[in-house]
Amino acid sequence: MNDNQKSLILNSSSQYPLPQGVKLSYGTAGFRADASILESTVFRVGILAALRSLKTQSLTGLMITASHNQVNDNGVKIADPSGGMLTQEWEPFADAIANSPTPQHLVQLIDEFVKKENIRFDGVRSAEMLLGRDTRPSGESLLEAAKQGVYSIVGATATDMGILTTPQLHWMVRARNKGMKATELDYFEQLSSSFRCLVDLTPNQIKMNNTDDKLVVDGANGVGGEKLEVLKKMLNSMVIEVRNSGKEGGVLNEGVGADYVQKEKVVPRGFYLKDVGIRCASLDGDADRLVYFSVQSNNASNINLVDGDKILSLFALFIKEQLSILKMEGDDHVDDNYEARLGIVQTAYANGASTDYLKQLGLEVVFAPTGVKYLHEKAAEYDIGIYFEANGHGTILFSEGFLSWLDARNNELSSKSKGSEQQKAALRLLAVSNLINQAVGDALSGLLLVEAILQYKGWSIHNWSELYHDLPSRQLKVKVVDRTAVVTANAETVVVRPPLIQEAINVEVAKYPRGRSFIRPSGTEDVIRVYAEASIQEAADSLANSVAKLADQFLGFGNSG
Numbered sequence: 001m002n003d004n005q006k007s008l009i010l011n012s013s014s015q016y017p018l019p020q021g022v023k024l025s026y027g028t029a030g031f032r033a034d035a036s037i038l039e040s041t042v043f044r045v046g047i048l049a050a051l052r053s054l055k056t057q058s059l060t061g062l063m064i065t066a067s068h069n070q071v072n073d074n075g076v077k078i079a080d081p082s083g084g085m086l087t088q089e090w091e092p093f094a095d096a097i098a099n100s101p102t103p104q105h106l107v108q109l110i111d112e113f114v115k116k117e118n119i120r121f122d123g124v125r126s127a128e129m130l131l132g133r134d135t136r137p138s139g140e141s142l143l144e145a146a147k148q149g150v151y152s153i154v155g156a157t158a159t160d161m162g163i164l165t166t167p168q169l170h171w172m173v174r175a176r177n178k179g180m181k182a183t184e185l186d187y188f189e190q191l192s193s194s195f196r197c198l199v200d201l202t203p204n205q206i207k208m209n210n211t212d213d214k215l216v217v218d219g220a221n222g223v224g225g226e227k228l229e230v231l232k233k234m235l236n237s238m239v240i241e242v243r244n245s246g247k248e249g250g251v252l253n254e255g256v257g258a259d260y261v262q263k264e265k266v267v268p269r270g271f272y273l274k275d276v277g278i279r280c281a282s283l284d285g286d287a288d289r290l291v292y293f294s295v296q297s298n299n300a301s302n303i304n305l306v307d308g309d310k311i312l313s314l315f316a317l318f319i320k321e322q323l324s325i326l327k328m329e330g331d332d333h334v335d336d337n338y339e340a341r342l343g344i345v346q347t348a349y350a351n352g353a354s355t356d357y358l359k360q361l362g363l364e365v366v367f368a369p370t371g372v373k374y375l376h377e378k379a380a381e382y383d384i385g386i387y388f389e390a391n392g393h394g395t396i397l398f399s400e401g402f403l404s405w406l407d408a409r410n411n412e413l414s415s416k417s418k419g420s421e422q423q424k425a426a427l428r429l430l431a432v433s434n435l436i437n438q439a440v441g442d443a444l445s446g447l448l449l450v451e452a453i454l455q456y457k458g459w460s461i462h463n464w465s466e467l468y469h470d471l472p473s474r475q476l477k478v479k480v481v482d483r484t485a486v487v488t489a490n491a492e493t494v495v496v497r498p499p500l501i502q503e504a505i506n507v508e509v510a511k512y513p514r515g516r517s518f519i520r521p522s523g524t525e526d527v528i529r530v531y532a533e534a535s536i537q538e539a540a541d542s543l544a545n546s547v548a549k550l551a552d553q554f555l556g557f558g559n560s561g
């Protein structure tokens, strides 16, 4: 970096001093904290996003959101040029600059990193970024801090895209870098037209039988509800009612939203006994998570939860079905039938019943550690990779190779056997690849795909929910002295350090029919998470309690003194 560049960073960073005692880590989903202490962090992430753009010679994105956290929190994360999460290789640098104590130190860190990464400031191509934020009131001033960070890099430009869902911003970055149309309107048009295309390919007899078509969506009082209101105007075949859109005065994520519904297993605010039998869905605060539920008739606060695992199962079932239709012998003979590799990626939190169901369908199921960056990476190894966290974050990835084969196959079928079942299957898969947000999990695009598949199958939420029955489970949190003392392996299913705790967990697990339990350090909170499942709820609860006790014995405060 030349002196001019150094002094630019020095001057602007002195406007954004690091508050006393703040220590932040990029974590599973970027930096998150109380919004009042985040300005210097967001400023520095602005610099990082610009450097990432220079390094890759591509557009990057910066999103200001704290997802399902309370409204006073905020956060910041980066979209890499692919539209996915920031490359893991840059996370240590993100941590280092976020915690750098003085402007001088910050400049030195950046200078060293720029040399190490061989980032060129020759002005051939300047850094370029898209910025977005969710509906949090703190978003506006934090966005300003991000801009100042970006502008500290000579020649860098940032386009403020305004209030967006997290997946919209990721989608735009991906689309722009692929040279495709990438405005918000383009996003809505791509989703709605591919949805209509899928619905038009619904078998006729099923279309006529479908009477229960109303969907009620909990918008978490966040950005998702507002965007769904726009999107739904472009979908004439569907009745969608949005509640908790934020306009009725409710507070973001307070007693509402996908995280609340999935963790507490109760109805969000604004849903009552009168909603029994209606298909309901819930988005999280930045609309990258989606769960479905229905209100139970015996008690208005109880729900029947249809979580990320079941969304995954529905998608997997549909894709598998279309692939086998495509392979059927048709009028034409195909020499180059493509053996598409279909892979399913789950985490250890996936309900054991879902994994059994998927395996019994004959699907390849693999596991990744918690955090979508890990799932995404694994899913990208397949021609079609479907990944979901139980909490409702997930998507489907299609390889370039498969899509170009599919496109060619569709053209061939449309000349030889237009309107055949095979051609329809090809068209459906192409429509799915356009509908689903391949950059990152997206509640809005996921919701439309669920709706299209339910229509295709003529299924109610009840039919869907009956695919399999969840094993009872329980999640607990344990405060420990140092959660980093826990080291896990095999996608977090076994503890390798500290010694002996895994043996003790195994002894507990063996006491329960269908028992399964694991512990891992959270990436977003200072706790150890405990998960347990078993054949009945009491057993899952009791197993979780025993394992939590072990965590406390081995790692808790009693042990430290």
Ligand SMILES: CC(=O)N[C@H]1[C@@H](OP(=O)(O)O)O[C@H](CO)[C@@H](O)[C@@H]1O
Residues within 6 Å of the ligand: 028, 029, 067, 349, 370, 371, 372, 389, 391, 393, 521, 522, 523, 524, 525, 529
């Ligand atoms: C059990 C659980 O739901 N964990 C969540 C949570 O991560 P933890 O590392 O468990 O704190 O937040 C992540 C980011 O939103 C999400 O990816 C993940 O699934």
Ligand SMILES: [Mg+2]
Residues within 6 Å of the ligand: 067, 068, 284, 285, 286, 287, 288, 289
């Ligand atoms: Mg979220």
